[in-house]
Amino acid sequence: MAPVLSYITFPASETFIKEKDQARHTIEELTKVDGIISSYVGLQVEEEGAKHGYLISTWQSPEKLQAFRDSAGDKFNSILSTLTSGEITRYHFVASQRIPEPALESKVTEFVVGKPKAGQSGDAFKAAAIKMSDALEAVGHGSAIGESIDGSGAYLLAAGWDSSAQHWETAKKDPIPAIDAEIKSIADITITHVSLTKRS
Numbered sequence: 001m002a003p004v005l006s007y008i009t010f011p012a013s014e015t016f017i018k019e020k021d022q023a024r025h026t027i028e029e030l031t032k033v034d035g036i037i038s039s040y041v042g043l044q045v046e047e048e049g050a051k052h053g054y055l056i057s058t059w060q061s062p063e064k065l066q067a068f069r070d071s072a073g074d075k076f077n078s079i080l081s082t083l084t085s086g087e088i089t090r091y092h093f094v095a096s097q098r099i100p101e102p103a104l105e106s107k108v109t110e111f112v113v114g115k116p117k118a119g120q121s122g123d124a125f126k127a128a129a130i131k132m133s134d135a136l137e138a139v140g141h142g143s144a145i146g147e148s149i150d151g152s153g154a155y156l157l158a159a160g161w162d163s164s165a166q167h168w169e170t171a172k173k174d175p176i177p178a179i180d181a182e183i184k185s186i187a188d189i190t191i192t193h194v195s196l197t198k199r200s
């Protein structure tokens with residue numbers, strides 16, 4: 001099966017904000033296991049309040065991710081509990097279009113996560129998201145689309161930018177506003193910008 005992306009976000013605790021590098025090191029050591037491709041730790045950008053932490057990892061297959069969860073899940077969750085001050089959100093995505101690494105390794109990564117509105121289909125949402133991804137790729141911004149395999153019905157668009165301001169400026173230029181309106185008519189979405197650090 002295709003590689004899978006584990007997406008975890010949470011309200012960041014003071015421990016995570018003040019000791020993000022230590023948290024990254026601890027998670028890196030725990031995730032040095034068979035099947036992992038890459039992992040990233042990040043914090044929502046300052047201009048959005050730096051309120052949420054992010055743990056992103058890519059795995060060779062869902063089975064490899066599940067094996068890690070079976071063997072080290074309790075320890076990982078124990079570490080995670082010290083990093084969050086609230087509810088943890090988790091998704092597992094497989095790529096529908098392109099690999100996510102170019103977006104994840106940019107200075108700032110835009111994450112758009114959403115689910116189809118009542119009466120709308122996942123296929124319609126995915127088609128609109130692919131249009132957006134193609135438009136971003138056309139102007140030089142790495143992007144990828146992911147489809148959940150966790151039963152949540154969620155989809156992910158990840159795009160790479162130099163800054164969140166660059167994203168919002170680009171979003172004013174055709175054809176992006178029309179595609180954005182289409183997406184928002186089909187799905188309920190959240191948009192965040194994150195500064196990620198790849199594991200060494």
